[in-house]
Amino acid sequence: MATEMAEAATRVVDLVVGVAGDTGVTPGIMTTGEMLTLAVSRVGYDIYTFQTNPAEIKGGQAWYQLRLSDQQLLSQGNDVNVLIAFDEEGFEKNEKVLADGGVLIYDASAYEPHPSREFRLVGVPMTKIAREQVRFPLAKNMVGLGAAAALVDLDLQVIRRMIEQKYAAKSMEIVEKNFACVELGANYVRSELGLSPIVRLKPIPRPERLVLSGNEAISLGALAAGCRFFAGYPITPASTILEFMMRELPRFGGVALQMEDEIAALASCIGASVAGKKAMTATSGPGLSLMVELLGLAVMAEVPVVVADIQRAGPSTGMPTKTEQSDLNLALYGGHGDAPRVVVAPSSVGDAFYTAIRAFNLAEYTQGPCILLSDANLANRKATVDRPDSQGVKIVNRLLAPESDERLPKPFPRYQITMSGISPYAVPGMKGTYFVATGLEHDEYGAPNYTPEVHTAMSHKRFRKLESAYANRNGDEWVSLYGARGEADLGVISWGSNEGVIREAVAQANAEGYKVAFAHVHVLNPLPEKELKAFISRVRRVMVAEINFAGQFAHLLAGRFKIDPIPLTKVSGTPFTPQEVLDGIRDAAA
Amino acid sequence: MTTTVTTEKTTGQPEERFDFKGMIEPVWCPGCGDFALLNAIRSALRQMPEVERQNTIVISGIGCSGRVAAYLGVYGFHGVHGRALPTALGVKEANPSLNVLVMGGDGDGFSIGGGHIPHAARRNPNMTYIVFDNEIYGLTKGQVSPTSPKGLAGKSTPEWPALEEPLNPLAMLIAYNVSFVARVYAGSPKTTTQIVKEAIAHPGFAVVQAMSPCTTFYNTYKLWAKQVRTLPEDYDPTDRMAAFARALDTETMWLGIFYREERPTYEEMIAQQAARLRGDEELSDDERLRRLIDSFV
Numbered sequence: 024m025a026t027e028m029a030e031a032a033t034r035v036v037d038l039v040v041g042v043a044g045d046t047g048v049t050p051g052i053m054t055t056g057e058m059l060t061l062a063v064s065r066v067g068y069d070i071y072t073f074q075t076n077p078a079e080i081k082g083g084q085a086w087y088q089l090r091l092s093d094q095q096l097l098s099q100g101n102d103v104n105v106l107i108a109f110d111e112e113g114f115e116k117n118e119k120v121l122a123d124g125g126v127l128i129y130d131a132s133a134y135e136p137h138p139s140r141e142f143r144l145v146g147v148p149m150t151k152i153a154r155e156q157v158r159f160p161l162a163k164n165m166v167g168l169g170a171a172a173a174l175v176d177l178d179l180q181v182i183r184r185m186i187e188q189k190y191a192a193k194s195m196e197i198v199e200k201n202f203a204c205v206e207l208g209a210n211y212v213r214s215e216l217g218l219s220p221i222v223r224l225k226p227i228p229r230p231e232r233l234v235l236s237g238n239e240a241i242s243l244g245a246l247a248a249g250c251r252f253f254a255g256y257p258i259t260p261a262s263t264i265l266e267f268m269m270r271e272l273p274r275f276g277g278v279a280l281q282m283e284d285e286i287a288a289l290a291s292c293i294g295a296s297v298a299g300k301k302a303m304t305a306t307s308g309p310g311l312s313l314m315v316e317l318l319g320l321a322v323m324a325e326v327p328v329v330v331a332d333i334q335r336a337g338p339s340t341g342m343p344t345k346t347e348q349s350d351l352n353l354a355l356y357g358g359h360g361d362a363p364r365v366v367v368a369p370s371s372v373g374d375a376f377y378t379a380i381r382a383f384n385l386a387e388y389t390q391g392p393c394i395l396l397s398d399a400n401l402a403n404r405k406a407t408v409d410r411p412d413s414q415g416v417k418i419v420n421r422l423l424a425p426e427s428d429e430r431l432p433k434p435f436p437r438y439q440i441t442m443s444g445i446s447p448y449a450v451p452g453m454k455g456t457y458f459v460a461t462g463l464e465h466d467e468y469g470a471p472n473y474t475p476e477v478h479t480a481m482s483h484k485r486f487r488k489l490e491s492a493y494a495n496r497n498g499d500e501w502v503s504l505y506g507a508r509g510e511a512d513l514g515v516i517s518w519g520s521n522e523g524v525i526r527e528a529v530a531q532a533n534a535e536g537y538k539v540a541f542a543h544v545h546v547l548n549p550l551p552e553k554e555l556k557a558f559i560s561r562v563r564r565v566m567v568a569e570i571n572f573a574g575q576f577a578h579l580l581a582g583r584f585k586i587d588p589i590p591l592t593k594v595s596g597t598p599f600t601p602q603e604v605l606d607g608i609r610d611a612a613a
Numbered sequence: 614m615t616t617t618v619t620t621e622k623t624t625g626q627p628e629e630r631f632d633f634k635g636m637i638e639p640v641w642c643p644g645c646g647d648f649a650l651l652n653a654i655r656s657a658l659r660q661m662p663e664v665e666r667q668n669t670i671v672i673s674g675i676g677c678s679g680r681v682a683a684y685l686g687v688y689g690f691h692g693v694h695g696r697a698l699p700t701a702l703g704v705k706e707a708n709p710s711l712n713v714l715v716m717g718g719d720g721d722g723f724s725i726g727g728g729h730i731p732h733a734a735r736r737n738p739n740m741t742y743i744v745f746d747n748e749i750y751g752l753t754k755g756q757v758s759p760t761s762p763k764g765l766a767g768k769s770t771p772e773w774p775a776l777e778e779p780l781n782p783l784a785m786l787i788a789y790n791v792s793f794v795a796r797v798y799a800g801s802p803k804t805t806t807q808i809v810k811e812a813i814a815h816p817g818f819a820v821v822q823a824m825s826p827c828t829t830f831y832n833t834y835k836l837w838a839k840q841v842r843t844l845p846e847d848y849d850p851t852d853r854m855a856a857f858a859r860a861l862d863t864e865t866m867w868l869g870i871f872y873r874e875e876r877p878t879y880e881e882m883i884a885q886q887a888a889r890l891r892g893d894e895e896l897s898d899d900e901r902l903r904r905l906i907d908s909f910v
Contacts, residue, residue, distance in 0.1 A: 233909040246902055252707050271905060273887035275898050278706045283732040287699035290692070294672065294703025297690050298711065302703070320693050410910075413902055434636055451670045451688040451704070451711050459635075459682050459689030470637055470683070 036068065036222055037092045039100040040171065043117045044109030044164075047082025049130075051164040052109065054189075056087025057405070058168060062181045063091045064234045064407050067227030071523075072405045073099035073598065076344050084116060093227060097523030099404070101602045105174065105221075107167050109149070110134065126221060128170050130163065145170065145212065152207050159200040169208025176220035179209060233408050237375045237401035237520070238305075240408070241331055242267040244379025245303050247413040249420070250329070251277035252295035252302040254288040256310060259343040260399040261333040264305035285310035289317040289330065296326045297460055299450035301383055305331040308350050309340065311394075315357040318392050322362040322485060324460040325438065325446070327386040327393075327421055329379075334398040336596045345596030346400035348519050349571035354394040355548055355579070363486050365393040366548040369401060370503070370522035373408035377416065378545065381499065384419035385546075388495070389488040390448060396547070398570070400598045401520040421448045427455025434458075436467040440480055444487030489549040501551040503543045504558065506533060511540035513612050514562025516555070516588070518544045518576055521568055521599055528604035537612050547576075550583065559584055566591050566611045568604060631666045633658045635686040646799030646825030647678055647745055653797075653805035654743070655685065661810060664712050672701040674717030674726060677752045678745035678825070681716045695725030698733045698742065702879075705738045709880040712813065713740035720750050723759045723780055733818055734789040736879040741812045741819045746782065747827040755830035768830050782822050783860035787853060787872050793819035794856065794872040798841050799826065800834065804868055811870060817878050824866065837866055844869035 042056040053074065064070050071090045077083025090100040102122035108114035111134040114127065121127065121142060129136055131146035138144070149166040153159055165186075172182060183202050190197045212218050235243070242264050245253075253272055255265035265281060272279040277300070282288040285306050292302035306314065311332045321328050332354060336347035354366045365385040369375035378395060386393035424435070424447035437458040439446040446467075449456030458469045464481060466472040493501075503522070506515075506529040517525050522543045529541045542558040544551065559565055565588040567577035574590035581588055591607040593599065633655040641647050658664050666687055673682040675694035682689035692700050701715045722730070722744045733742070748765075750756040755768035757775040760782065766774040786794045793815040797805040805823070812819035824841075826833040844867050849855060856872035896904075 231910045233906065235909055239909065243902075243906060246905070252703065254703065270890070273883075273890045274901055276887070276891075278883060278887075280702075280706065282699060283729065286696060287702075287729060287732070290696040290699035291703030291706070293692070294690070294700040294705075295707035296703075297670075297700075298704045298707035300707040302707070316693055317696065324690070324692070410906060413899070413906070450708075452668055452708065454667045457666070457686060457688055459691055461682075461689075461691040462693055463691065468636065 035093050036224065037100075038090070038105065038175070038222055039103045040089045040091070040105045040107070041103040041117055041120065042087040042089075042107045043113035044085065045082055045112060046077060046085045049109040049164055050161060052085040053087055055107070055164045055168050056089055058182060058185045059171060060089050060405055061185050061234055062172070062177060063089070063224065064232070065181050065184075066178065066224055067229050068093055068224060069096045069407050070234065070405065071096040071099055073400065074403050075597075076403075084113060086117065096406070097527040098601050099524075099598070101600050105171060107171055108136075109164065109167060111136070126174060128167060128174070130167065145174070145216065145218065147208060147211050149208065152211065153204050156207055157200050157203045159204065162201050162204040165201045165204035166208035166211075169205035170212045172205065173209035173212040174218065174221055176223040178226070179205060233410060234405050235372050235408055236263070236403055236405050237369065237372050237397055238263045238333065238403070239267065240372050240375035241305070241369070241379045241395065241397060242271070243411065244376040245329070245383065246271065246275060247376070247411070247416065248380040248383035249301045249418060250303050250383060251275065252292060252300040253277070253279040253304065254282050254291040254295075254302070255305050256282055256285045256288050258285070258307045258310050260335055260402040261305040261307050261310070261331065263402070264331060264333070285313040286317065289314045289328070292328050293317060293321055293324075293326050296328050297450070299452070301327070301387065303329040303331060303383075305333060307333050307335045307343070308353070311350060311353055311357065315353070318364060319358040319360060319362045320462045321392040322364060323462045323464075325390040326460065327390050329382045329386050329393050329395060331395040331397060333402045334396060336399070336594070342596050344399065346398045346598055347571055347594065347596065348396070348398055348569050349573075349575065350396060351547065351569075351571070351575040354396055361482055361486070363489050364391055364548065365389060365489065365492065365546070366396060367393060367546050368396040368519040370520060370543055370545060372401065372404065372406040373411075374522075375401065376408075376411045380416050380418070381545075384417070385492055387419045387421045388445070389492050390421055390445065391485075391488065396519060398520050423447060424449045424453070424456050426453045434468045437469050438465060438467045438481070438484075440467060440484055443491040444484045445491065493549045493551065501544070501546040502554040502558070503545065505529060505541040505543070507538050507540040509561065511562045512538045512564065513540070513608060514558055514565050515539060515541045515568055515608065516544065516558070516565060516576075516580065517541075517568040518547055519569070521570070524599045524601050525568055525604050527601040528608060531601065531605050532608045532612075537608060539608055539612070550579075552583075555580070555584065559586060564589065564611060566607065568599065568607065570594070570598065630659050630662075631686065633685050633687070635684045637683045639684050640680065641677060642829045644828035645677070646747065646827070647681070649799040649802050650743075650745060650797075650805060650823050650825055651681060651684055653802045654809055656806040657809040657813065658685070660806070661813060664813065668710060669712040669714065670704060671714045671716060672697050672704060673715070674721030675752070676718035676721045676750075678716060678718045679721060681745075695721055696729070697721065698726060698729040701740055702733065702736070702738055705740050706880065706883065709739070713738075714813070715740060715742040717744060718751075719744060719746040719748060719760045719782075720758045723782055727759070730786070730791075730820075731789045734786070734791045737792050737817045737876060738879040739816055739818070741815070741821070743809065743812070743821045743823050744782070745823050745825045747825045747831060748779070748833065749827050749831035751827045751830055761831070765831070781860060781863065783871055784857060786820050787856050787860055791820050791872075792817035792874050792876055793870070795819070795870045796822045796824065796866070796868050798824045798837065798866065798868055800838060801841065801868060804843065808870060815873065816875060840864070840866040841868055842866070844871070
């Protein structure tokens with residue numbers, strides 16, 4: 024709590040910029056946002072974005088939100104201070120989030136806005152400048168970018184380098200035309216309109232940091248963990264992991280395949296893991312639904328495998344480009360029979376790198392499936408993160424049996440009953456450790472066996488492995504605690520990508536005099552019982568915050584800890600804002 | 614539990630060859646064609662010195678024949694119904710040095726798993742798929758399968774004979790451009806051994822339709838004995854149109870190699886792409902990762 028409050032107090036710059044428009048009319052809406060993000064990050068500021076791509080194949084209203092600050096950012100923020108709206112619909116759809124007195128930068132050659140509240144109107148004839156002065160109408164978005172840069176006093180040369188990175192390979196002419204648009208946009212604001220900057224983004228000297236999306240962080244973490252086989256099937260919003268792995272994994276001596284469906288994707292990952300490789304697939308809800316039978320196979324045959332589910336909204340095809348946390352029940356319970364599996368959830372872009380490593384470590388340790396539950400919001404949004412420490416993290420590999428050179432080997436007890444439940448693994452190529460991995464119930468040697476004794480003992484073994492993983496977490500933090508340290512009036516519990524926004528809201532609530540504690544759960548199965556019991560015992564009331572309708576995690580905690588939590592849920596397809604969580608805390612505490 | 618047999622290696626030196634028997638005895642019905650096929654496959658493996666026990670894995674589906682993974686004494690993976698092919702593909706691409714054998718029945722391969730065959734054919738991994746085809750569902754006790762003849766009443770569904778035309782697996786495999794397509798019959802064990810050897814030796818995706826009468830639910834020994842004929846000696850297995858003609862001749866159950874074509878395997882193509890992406894620079898994985906992370910600054 025102290026840290027958050029201290030940071031809030033010393034924050035000099037905290038600005039939210041929104042970019043809106045129809046991508047069919049103005050190409051490069053997202054590029055405008057991304058370039059501004061990278062440029063701001065390059066001069067040393069923290070960034071936190073939120074974006075929704077239109078669901079249309081071409082065209083449709085896009086939204087790119089960028090919050091920037093000289094201090095660490097935990098959420099995308101609430102209201103927008105600067106709105107760049109390229110067309111009237113983009114303005115009208117987003118007018119409600121523009122703060123009173125906020126700045127509206129608009130394309131004066133496209134429309135004249137009729138705002139219902141008081142804003143500072145900055146009309147720049149973007150289309151006209153791009154068409155008449157640069158003869159490159161495609162780059163009208165760059166005129167808007169230049170106008171915004173002038174208003175925050177951002178060094179244009181930094182933007183030039185971004186443009187060079189993106190277009191230099193195509194042609195220098197394109198670079199020059201784009202940059203001319205940026206300069207003309209900036210000059211128009213400064214000279215024609217005579218406006219001075221609303222904030223000055225002076226460079227902050229600090230070590231270079233990375234700008235990553237959640238999907239990129241997961242992919243990098245997987246590589247660091249030793250993933251050397253990936254198979255996937257295109258699905259929004261997980262496809263960028265498939266694309267990343269197909270580009271990068273072969274460089275590391277691995278194999279990445281685009282399969283014919285999600286079933287084949289997980290099947291081939293399980294096959295690769297049987298052959299000894301660390302394997303991962305990435306999908307979204309519809310794909311995970313198809314994979315549940317194979318999850319059971321990985322449990323029964325005891326094969327390590329990581330399944331990243333980048334959740335999207337709704338059942339069936341739902342809302343593919345929108346965010347939700349409604350696959351929790353599927354991840355925890357999906358499939359027939361008692362099939363225990365590990366479930367982990369990244370809480371931020373930076374954490375996604377380490378959560379991917381944790382997912383591989385737990386899959387390897389337990390010799391079974393580990394589901395990583397991310398979401399569309401985390402998948403796409405960019406954030407500044409410290410350079411990940413790939414050397415300092417612990418990498419776990421499956422327990423391997425020693426190779427036997429006996430000429431007539433004894434049967435190999437691949438499914439040996441042990442105290443921890445973990446049995447030595449063997450891979451083809453090893454001598455003397457022959458066995459059949461099987462989805463049938465089996466004895467210690469893998470021979471089919473349907474006796475009551477064996478099914479009971481093997482069920483215990485499979486569940487015991489997860490208990491052992493929890494007992495052996497060795498300082499790995501499965502729950503993060505924030506806010507009030509001792510007794511509290513309200514304890515918020517959440518999981519997944521909500522961590523930052525809730526930290527921010529809890530800090531604000533405590534600053535207002537409420538007494539609120541916050542526990543963020545990183546491993547959802549096996550549930551960190553001790554930590555949660557201790558947390559629940561020191562708060563008067565529990566509130567569980569999650570982005571789904573039914574309150575899936577709240578139900579789980581209610582049953583497990585015999586509590587009656589207050590659900591804080593939403594299903595708008597968008598993440599929580601700090602304000603929404605703060606309102607929830609105020610209601611619950613009232 | 615395991616024994617060895619002595620065979621002559623090509624060098625003339627006697628070598629102790631593993632007998633390719635597993636810990637478990639088959640649980641099939643007496644007279645099941647799968648016994649003869651299993652023995653023919655064992656003979657083929659024994660006759661191939663390049664097939665080493667520790668480098669061989671059988672991936673099987675669910676069904677009577679799916680149990681074969683446990684009967685060969687090599688590594689095995691008895692997975693879920695219909696997914697043996699993509700599972701095997703993962704094994705093969707993760708470790709291309711393994712001999713990967715895929716086995717299962719007509720229900721497993723042509724019904725629930727039928728969608729995976731064209732994609733395996735497109736990729737052409739160097740692995741061998743033997744489909745034990747008895748034209749019936751045996752393990753679930755006698756329902757009609759995708760290769761059951763039209764009008765066949767399964768023993769468990771006598772009131773409802775099959776209304777569906779049977780699939781023509783060979784024509785389908787040739788159309789999918791599988792690079793090695795053959796048919797064998799449990800009643801012709803010597804030919805079976807020979808063709809299985811050729812299928813395993815084929816550098817690419819080889820599919821063998823292995824006709825296996827089910828003595829319990831659909832006993833076709835007498836029927837098929839009248840229908841089988843070996844492809845003529847002058848038959849050219851590189852002629853795809855001729856292969857179609859023989860496959861579409863459903864009056865005769867032709868046995869032999871219908872079609873074979875050598876083209877690059879998936880493993881070879883993947884290795885080429887990977888070499889291109891990797892470039893010439895020798896870098897440790899740690900260094901590669903560091904550089905990749907730096908590219909996000």
